[in-house]
Amino acid sequence: MWFRMVFAVLVVGFGAVTAEEEVPAAPQLLETSDLKGFSELSEERQKLISMAIETGKEVLGMPYKYGGNGPKDGGFDCSGAMHFILQKVGIDPPRTSSDQYLWVKKHSDFHEVPKTATDTEDECFADLKPGDLVFWSGTYEPNDGRTTNITHVGMYLGLEEKDGRPVMINATNGRSYRGRKGNGFGVYDFRLPRAGSKSKIVGYGTPPGLLKK
Secondary structure, eight states: OOOOEEEEEEEEEEEEEEEEEEOOOOOOOOOGGGBBTTTSOHHHHHHHHHHHHHHHHHHHTOOOTTEEEGGGGGGEEEHHHHHHHHHHHHOOOOSSSHHHHHHHHHOOOOEETTTTOTTTTTTGGTTTTTTTTEEOOOOSOOOSSOOEEEEEEEEEEEEEEOOOOOEEEEEEEEEEEEEEEEEEEEEEOOOOTTTSSSOOOEEEEEOOOOOOO
């Protein structure tokens, strides 16, 4: 069961208000065989994506946890998940999403996503490859003194074989897969934020140390 609906009764003064709330459940997981063209990727990219998917299976049921670094903490936050997975394949990234963004910009290829982009079919995503890191701004208000407004990071997985829709893997609380919200590290739809949202995709790039082909 992907999610459940709960009804909360809120007592205010002499009356009561009934509210319907969607509770995010464990996120979706896929196999590498579910990803279009996976076998055509470089060995390094296959290894990275396989590690990400296997990690999702290992932590299934663990909720998103701000500051979380993995199973020992009871969950991941977004950059903690990327840090954990990249280290598993021999790459040593910075810990935070902001620093991971600066790391990719300095040591690898980085592709900016313009504000004019309205969907993932935009030409600015032409160089996006499975295994690349994607960075968002504006998903929350940071208060840790970071020098950039990068607040979220995820890993692009490519297109699903069954319908060609783009997907990513990341740690989150509230993003969706096919309209169903999830909580934790797993697979979610890769799409641009809705028009008017404070959240924006800033850009993407290959993790330094990973072959770009």
